[in-house]
Amino acid sequence: MRRIHIIGIKGAATSALAELFAKRGFEISGSDVKDSFPTDKILRRLKIKVKSFSAQNISDDLDFVVYSGAYPENNLERKKAAELRIPQISYGEALALFFNQKQGIAVSGCHGKTTTSALLAHLLKKAGLKPSAVVGGMVKNWESNSLSGDSEFFVVEADEYQKKFLSLKPQYIVITNIDYDHPDTFKDKNDYIRGFRDFAKNLKKGGKIVVHQSEIRKLGGNLKSSIIYPQTQDEKILRQSKFSLLGEHNRQNALLAVRLARFLKIKPVAIKAGLADFKGVKRRIDFWTNPKSDFVIIDDYAHHPKEIKATLKTLRENFGNYHIVAVFQSHTYSRTKLFFKEFAKSFGKADEIILLPIYSSAREKARMKKDRSLDLKFFKEFIKYNRKVVFSANYKKAEKEVLRIKKLKSHLLVATIGAGQVWQIAEKLTIGGLTSE
Numbered sequence: 001m002r003r004i005h006i007i008g009i010k011g012a013a014t015s016a017l018a019e020l021f022a023k024r025g026f027e028i029s030g031s032d033v034k035d036s037f038p039t040d041k042i043l044r045r046l047k048i049k050v051k052s053f054s055a056q057n058i059s060d061d062l063d064f065v066v067y068s069g070a071y072p073e074n075n076l077e078r079k080k081a082a083e084l085r086i087p088q089i090s091y092g093e094a095l096a097l098f099f100n101q102k103q104g105i106a107v108s109g110c111h112g113k114t115t116t117s118a119l120l121a122h123l124l125k126k127a128g129l130k131p132s133a134v135v136g137g138m139v140k141n142w143e144s145n146s147l148s149g150d151s152e153f154f155v156v157e158a159d160e161y162q163k164k165f166l167s168l169k170p171q172y173i174v175i176t177n178i179d180y181d182h183p184d185t186f187k188d189k190n191d192y193i194r195g196f197r198d199f200a201k202n203l204k205k206g207g208k209i210v211v212h213q214s215e216i217r218k219l220g221g222n223l224k225s226s227i228i229y230p231q232t233q234d235e236k237i238l239r240q241s242k243f244s245l246l247g248e249h250n251r252q253n254a255l256l257a258v259r260l261a262r263f264l265k266i267k268p269v270a271i272k273a274g275l276a277d278f279k280g281v282k283r284r285i286d287f288w289t290n291p292k293s294d295f296v297i298i299d300d301y302a303h304h305p306k307e308i309k310a311t312l313k314t315l316r317e318n319f320g321n322y323h324i325v326a327v328f329q330s331h332t333y334s335r336t337k338l339f340f341k342e343f344a345k346s347f348g349k350a351d352e353i354i355l356l357p358i359y360s361s362a363r364e365k366a367r368m369k370k371d372r373s374l375d376l377k378f379f380k381e382f383i384k385y386n387r388k389v390v391f392s393a394n395y396k397k398a399e400k401e402v403l404r405i406k407k408l409k410s411h412l413l414v415a416t417i418g419a420g421q422v423w424q425i426a427e428k429l430t431i432g433g434l435t436s437e
Contacts, residue, residue, distance in 0.1 A: 008068025016146035092164030102154035109176030126274035140279035241275035247314035303419035312349035329418035359420030
């Protein structure tokens, strides 16, 4: 049996990859930080014991090591693997080993790619096409972030961060939108667009790119014959289905999935059935309580100003008579600095904001103390554009602030927002906060 060690195995993508390797007979070991992750449940189910980082985790009987992009060459396990001359490959390269052999469908874009890739894989599964899939979130219908099918179809969420998607050679590309993010990978918006153009060049001969008409010009003029976009028939199918995900952004992304499903000759009745029973992805307008109760708790992964606006707009449209409190933790210093003012101005639909310290990535941990002054500057920026903002130094204080507000409001909606660990506040409030005094 071949043995693989995965560094940073708790990640949404790396844990999905672990499941794919495990189902193909590989023996998997892995390491990560001790923090709780939504993927812990998956790894327990796979009976993979996650170890703390240690050079002792790397032994010469490993066939190769897969590493998350969060851990550079100076990681102690990567250094040990290099010392033992064990082959090391990145997550993106490991995924490509599976994906590039298949009739691959790569779902990319600045916003919405997790839900769109999950929905598309679900539509194929519902139609009996038995796809494999790797998605960057826990898909509620599967209780997993991956599928291991036996057909030629393989759906992946193609991450542009660190240009990981450039390892993929898709037959089909779905692009939800091309905005701008990841300033530590792309120096400016034009560089970001160039990244997507380079990705589009990886399309296999005869392949198709599915994109909204508004985004076509960003891809340049050489791909016109490869592009398809949603049509009236796709809108009709979506309208006639019982698609339950809230928000216009989800409907626009669903149209892209419907368009490709129809191109793949899936019958409209099967598409409608798949749309109707798709439950979504955890951490995407994810209800922790009954949405009809007086105290509603949701969690959302939004970590970009446009995503936050879309989430809060959706909540305001559906919970107009509720007092909405956004508990926000910005994700990474680089993104926070880039969208400093935009973040502060994206909470207009919230009645109150509880701001938490910026969540630093693994790459930024060494600079955390130095950059803590940014938290105060960020708070001051929020005060400029919002009526009620409080700063909570930690999760426990944020929970207490929510419970204080709860005593004053008869209909309260609390939204924990961010790509870090802020979901733990939603969990804590749901488990213990509803009856706390």
